[in-house]
Amino acid sequence: MSRKDAQLQALVAPIANDLAAMREVLSDALSSDVPAVSDMTAHIGRFRGKQLRGGLVLLCAHGRASETAERGDLAVVSAIVELIHLATLVHDDVLDGADKRRRVASVNRRWDNQVAVLLGDFLYSRAFHLSTTLPTSLVSQLLSQITQEICSGEIEQAAGRYDFEMPVENYERIATAKTGALYGAACELGMRYPGGSEFDGAEMRAFGRELGLAFQIVDDLIDLEGDEEVAGKSTGTDVEDGKVTLAVLHTYRAAEAVTRAAIRDAYTLPGLEDEPGGRLGRLLEVCDMGPGIAEARERARELVDRARARLNRLPEGPSREALHALTEFVLERRW
Amino acid sequence: MSRKDAQLQALVAPIANDLAAMREVLSDALSSDVPAVSDMTAHIGRFRGKQLRGGLVLLCAHGRASETAERGDLAVVSAIVELIHLATLVHDDVLDGADKRRRVASVNRRWDNQVAVLLGDFLYSRAFHLSTTLPTSLVSQLLSQITQEICSGEIEQAAGRYDFEMPVENYERIATAKTGALYGAACELGMRYPGGSEFDGAEMRAFGRELGLAFQIVDDLIDLEGDEEVAGKSTGTDVEDGKVTLAVLHTYRAAEAVTRAAIRDAYTLPGLEDEPGGRLGRLLEVCDMGPGIAEARERARELVDRARARLNRLPEGPSREALHALTEFVLERRW
Numbered sequence: 069m070s071r072k073d074a075q076l077q078a079l080v081a082p083i084a085n086d087l088a089a090m091r092e093v094l095s096d097a098l099s100s101d102v103p104a105v106s107d108m109t110a111h112i113g114r115f116r117g118k119q120l121r122g123g124l125v126l127l128c129a130h131g132r133a134s135e136t137a138e139r140g141d142l143a144v145v146s147a148i149v150e151l152i153h154l155a156t157l158v159h160d161d162v163l164d165g166a167d168k169r170r171r172v173a174s175v176n177r178r179w180d181n182q183v184a185v186l187l188g189d190f191l192y193s194r195a196f197h198l199s200t201t202l203p204t205s206l207v208s209q210l211l212s213q214i215t216q217e218i219c220s221g222e223i224e225q226a227a228g229r230y231d232f233e234m235p236v237e238n239y240e241r242i243a244t245a246k247t248g249a250l251y252g253a254a255c256e257l258g259m260r261y262p263g264g265s266e267f268d269g270a271e272m273r274a275f276g277r278e279l280g281l282a283f284q285i286v287d288d289l290i291d292l293e294g295d296e297e298v299a300g301k302s303t304g305t306d307v308e309d310g311k312v313t314l315a316v317l318h319t320y321r322a323a324e325a326v327t328r329a330a331i332r333d334a335y336t337l338p339g340l341e342d343e344p345g346g347r348l349g350r351l352l353e354v355c356d357m358g359p360g361i362a363e364a365r366e367r368a369r370e371l372v373d374r375a376r377a378r379l380n381r382l383p384e385g386p387s388r389e390a391l392h393a394l395t396e397f398v399l400e401r402r403w
Numbered sequence: 404m405s406r407k408d409a410q411l412q413a414l415v416a417p418i419a420n421d422l423a424a425m426r427e428v429l430s431d432a433l434s435s436d437v438p439a440v441s442d443m444t445a446h447i448g449r450f451r452g453k454q455l456r457g458g459l460v461l462l463c464a465h466g467r468a469s470e471t472a473e474r475g476d477l478a479v480v481s482a483i484v485e486l487i488h489l490a491t492l493v494h495d496d497v498l499d500g501a502d503k504r505r506r507v508a509s510v511n512r513r514w515d516n517q518v519a520v521l522l523g524d525f526l527y528s529r530a531f532h533l534s535t536t537l538p539t540s541l542v543s544q545l546l547s548q549i550t551q552e553i554c555s556g557e558i559e560q561a562a563g564r565y566d567f568e569m570p571v572e573n574y575e576r577i578a579t580a581k582t583g584a585l586y587g588a589a590c591e592l593g594m595r596y597p598g599g600s601e602f603d604g605a606e607m608r609a610f611g612r613e614l615g616l617a618f619q620i621v622d623d624l625i626d627l628e629g630d631e632e633v634a635g636k637s638t639g640t641d642v643e644d645g646k647v648t649l650a651v652l653h654t655y656r657a658a659e660a661v662t663r664a665a666i667r668d669a670y671t672l673p674g675l676e677d678e679p680g681g682r683l684g685r686l687l688e689v690c691d692m693g694p695g696i697a698e699a700r701e702r703a704r705e706l707v708d709r710a711r712a713r714l715n716r717l718p719e720g721p722s723r724e725a726l727h728a729l730t731e732f733v734l735e736r737r738w
Contacts, residue, residue: 102555104562159524163517182498183561185520189494190554192524196531197547205535208543212532219525220437226518227439 076118079393082386083126089143090122094150097194108179108187112154114172120283120394121153121254122146127394128258128272131387137261145207145261148195149254152211155191156218156250158184163222164305168296204262214253221245229310230335232320232328239314243284244277251280271381275391278375282368283398288313289364290402292348292357304348307334308341314367316351319360330354372399411453414728417721418461424478425457429485432529443514443522447489449507455618455729456488456589457481462729463593463607466722472596480542480596483530484589487546490526491553491585493519498557499640503631539597549588556580564645565670567655567663574649578619579612586615606716610726613710617703618733623648624699625737627683627692639683642669643676649702651686654695665689707734 080087098109125146129136136142160166161174162184168174176184192215199208225242228234255276256269292315294303306313312320312335320331334340334351341347351357372395382388415422433444460481464471471477495501496509497519503509511519527550534543560577563569590611591604627650629638641648647655647670655666669675669686676682686692707730717723 100555102559104559105555108558159520162520180561181516183558185494185497185523186554186557186561188520188524189527190551190558192527193547193550193554196543197551200540200544200547205540205543208531208540209535212528212535215528216525216532219521219528220435220440222521223443223518223525224437224439226515226521 076397079390079397080123080127082390083123083130086126086130086139086142086146087119087123089139090119090126090146090150093143093147093198094122097147097151097198105187105190108175108183111172111178112158112175112187115154115157115169119150120398121250122150123394124251124254124276124391125149125258127387127391128255129261130258131382131385131391132259133383134264134268141202141262144198144202145257146254148198148207148211149250149257151191151195151198152215153250155188155195158191159188162188163226164302164309166302166305168302202262206261206263207257210253210257214249217245217249221249225311228312230312230332232312232317232332234312234317236314236317239312239317240281243288243314244281247284247287248277248280251283252276271378275375275378278371278378279395279398282371282375282395285314285364285368285371286398286401289315289361289368292316293361294402304346307347307351310335314364315357315360317360318363319355319357322359323355327355368399372396411732414725414732415458415462417725418458418465421461421465421474421477421481422454422458424474425454425461425481425485428478428482428533429457432482432486432533440522440525443510443518446507446513447493447510447522450489450492450504454485455733456585457485458729459586459589459611459726460484460593460596462722462726463590464596466717466720466726467594468718469599469603476537476597479533479537480592481589483533483542483546484585484592486526486530486533487550488585490523490530493526494523497523498561499637499644501637501640503637537597541596541598542592545588545592549584552580552584556584560646563647565647565667567647567652567667569647569652571649571652574647574652575616578623578649579616582619582622583612583615586618587611606713610710610713613706613713614730614733617706617710617730620649620699620703620706621733621736624650624696624703627651628696629737639681642682642686645670649699650692650695652695653698654690654692657694658690662690703734707731 098113100106158175162176162181166174167177221242252273256273259272260269291303291306296303435441493510497511497516501509502512556577587608591608594607595604626638626641631638
């Protein structure tokens with residue numbers, strides 16, 4: 069086990085058994101009688117990532133004051149959240165034209181875009197179907213709501229490509245929709261399932277949305293300054309795809325006209341993507357991204373601080389401590 | 404109104420008011436606060452097609468012996484079925500690289516593949532979310548089940564491209580999954596919603612699956628021999644995409660080795676797609692597709708006959724007559 073895996077394992081130690089149960093449900097959900105489908109689901113089983121979203125469901129369920137759901141149901145709820153995340157990953161890789169996902173070939177690369185679209189649809193459907201097997205409709209309701217927000221955010225992001233003057237609020241709304249929404253739903257489900265009131269989940273939903281936004285800001289920084297070896301996935305993809313992320317927005321806003329033009333060129337000049345270093349290399353050459361990166365990192369820190377303050381509403385105990393440690397992990401991670 | 408529109412309108416006259424209510428729900432469901440999303444949903448509102456699937460829900464609900472659901476709920480159920488169909492259409496156009504959909508530019512053409520993938524995801528999510536607002540989970544359960552079948556079928560189809568020796572059973576399993584499954588679910592929901600037993604819906608589910616398979620066979624024939632002007636969409640796309648449909652399977656099976664090679668060439672020779680007439684033109688040149696087309700059409704007729712026999716289980720009345728006439732329409736349509 070690598071050091072970073074060990075670090076994450078230690079964080080989720082209080083819910084290790086439940087995570088194992090979640091993985092079992094997930095593995096069942098990734099099976100199919102149709103060989104063409106099971107070939108692909110077996111492949112994406114190898115993507116197994118940080119599983120933070122499923123972990124959030126379980127940590128919140130363990131950390132809450134009121135009696136929690138059946139252990140078996142919790143395994144299903146957390147697996148559903150992970151399935152939805154997997155579906156978004158498979159479609160994201162199509163949208164981004166990514167080649168690798170956690171050191172494994174992306175579905176669009178190993179097969180093609182067509183089946184990657186279909187596999188994502190299949191995973192969404194399976195997640196929804198699994199949610200209809202639960203005794204209450206809370207999971208179905210919340211997650212279908214959130215999936216709409218995720219898609220709207222991604223569509224807004226696509227419409228805003230190459231928009232260097234996008235207000236920071238728009239960036240944050242999009243990033244919250246893309247990532248914060250599912251983090252928030254994971255925490256809310258952990259707090260509420262099987263049927264608590266919306267009020268019970270609101271504080272931890274807010275925690276999840278802030279944490280998720282911070283996660284996305286850091287994710288964008290990793291794409292901008294990250295090392296592909298450490299990250300385990302392609303980097304520089306945002307610049308290739310015309311996504312103007314937070315550090316670039318800050319840098320552009322502060323730059324002189326000449327530098328602004330050079331930044332736009334790095335994103336758009338034909339042929340640049342085939343030169344050594346690609347568009348990202350050019351971008352880092354033409355401007356000092358340092359202050360913009362620092363400002364983005366500072367914003368992530370601020371969000372994590374705000375999220376942490378909400379944890380005081382939970383009873384003290386190992387789950388609350390683990391959630392606290394997780395916020396630090398989200399901030400400090402390089403992968 | 405064109406003659407063919409008038410013909411279809413006459414068929415669904417018994418449920419005209421309910422269809423209008425369904426369209427209202429559908430139009431609401433296609434709205435969004437995010438401008439980038441509402442631009443697209445407004446665009447696909449113009450796809451308005453035959454709405455056979457929503458019509459099947461309503462005709463079965465009206466035709467059934469037992470008391471039916473609330474009128475308002477039926478509008479929602481039928482709109483959900485249409486939304487799922489719309490989602491599959493948007494993704495299909497990405498998979499097929501189609502330029503037109505009912506004389507309107509496809510989403511992938513008007514925008515690009517990326518947002519078309521996202522819009523399809525958005526529509527699926529909205530459909531599922533709408534289903535969670537209903538008082539029972541029957542619609543959520545059935546439709547999430549069926550969506551998995553649709554995706555599996557499409558994946559199997561993608562894996563079987565250029566397979567000229569595919570057994571006819573595989574073609575039919577795939578076509579049933581792609582089209583019959585949703586027809587079957589529409590009929591079953593009309594018979595059962597809000598909560599009838601599976602037994603109550605089984606016969607009309609079988610009716611829908613047979614009718615849907617017949618519809619798909621005819622759809623494939625239209626792509627093979629259809630006139631783009633009449634069809635209102637691109638034709639010849641199956642040959643371009645390597646899909647070996649029923650008439651081609653029959654023709655290939657009956658052909659000599661030389662003709663078989665010529666058929667494979669029509670599908671695969673580089674550059675053919677840019678010649679006048681394209682791959683489809685070449686295919687029709689190198690073999691006599693007539694007997695294969697006749698055999699496929701005969702199979703569609705057989706399926707429709709079998710489906711019709713099931714209608715005897717319904718009480719006599721205008722809905723049963725309309726369902727009967729609809730089976731004829733499915734067979735005779737050229738668009």
